[in-house]
Amino acid sequence: MQSLFFQGFGLSAGLIIAIGAQNAFVLSxxxxxxxxxxxxxxxxxxxVLLIALGLTGVGSIVASSPRLAAWAAWGGxxxxxxxxxxxxxxALRGAALEPDHDALPGLRELLLxxxxxxxxxxxxxxxxxxLIGSIGGQYPLEQRWIFGSGAVAASLAWFLLLALGGPLLAPLFRRPISWRLLDVSVCLVMWSIAFSLLRDRWPPV
Structure with a gap:
């Protein structure tokens, strides 16, 4: 059960912490x-909403069909x-975060x-x-939600880390080497989960 939680955590973390508009916005x-x-x-x-919808909607559809489950595993x-x-x-190219320093947006603009x-x-x-819904949908209902709780925990932890640690992290992530190390970590997490999916689907020798 713990392995399912940490698999969901690792998958979600690897997807979330990649450089993107949302992370740049939150951190800035x-x-x-x-x-x-x-x-x-x-x-x-x-x-939380999207992961839950994925596990109850897409995940249920995938779980009901072994063929779809296989395609989801290989596609994932x-x-x-x-x-x-x-x-x-x-990571090889290098990147850096440079939040702009314009006037702060108001509450309405910030929410939008x-x-x-x-x-x-x-x-x-x-x-x-x-992705999370399809991979989680391969498991029985109880295990599916353990996997999903790991994915949700990673999301909560990451966004809280950005919110609370932003002032400390921002100077660090202006340095390309920091993003390179982070991207390498993301790569290793993604490839390790892909390997586990392929290993489970590979025909026994």
Whole structure:
């Protein structure tokens, strides 16, 4: 059971911590101390909603069909391999976060901006509804929610880390080497989970 929790945690963490518009937005507002906890809770709540929908909707459909489950496992593994390769490429290329220092947005603009970078981001649906939902949907109902709770825990932990540690992390992540180390870690997590999916589906010798 613990392995399922940590598999969900590792998959979600690897997907969430990659450089993207949402993380840049959360961290930049955290650096400015502009309601970072509110932003983090909105982003984490959105992940909880999408992960739950994936596990109850897409996951249930996949779990009901062995053929779909097999395709989901192979498709998920392929996506994770490609995703890990993209993270490795980003690590080799290098990147840095440079939050802008314009006037702070008001509460309304802040809420709209948070919802936009969350729900207008196609990767959010791919990561939660499709990928996490499909992989989690391979397990029986009780195990599925253990897997999902690990994914949710990773989301909560990451966004709270960005919110509370933003002022300390921002100077660090302006250095390309920090993003490179993070991207390498993402690559290793994605490839290790892909390997476990392929290993479970590979015919016995």
């Amino acid at each position: 507002q955290s650096v400015r101390r502009n309601r970072p906890l509110l932003i983090a809770l909105i982003c984490a709540s959105a992940d 593994a392929l996506f994770l391999i490609v995703y890990g390769a993209a993270a490795l490429r980003s 901006g948070t919802l936009a970078v969350t729900f207008l981001n196609p990767h959010a649906y791919l990561d939660t509804l499709v």
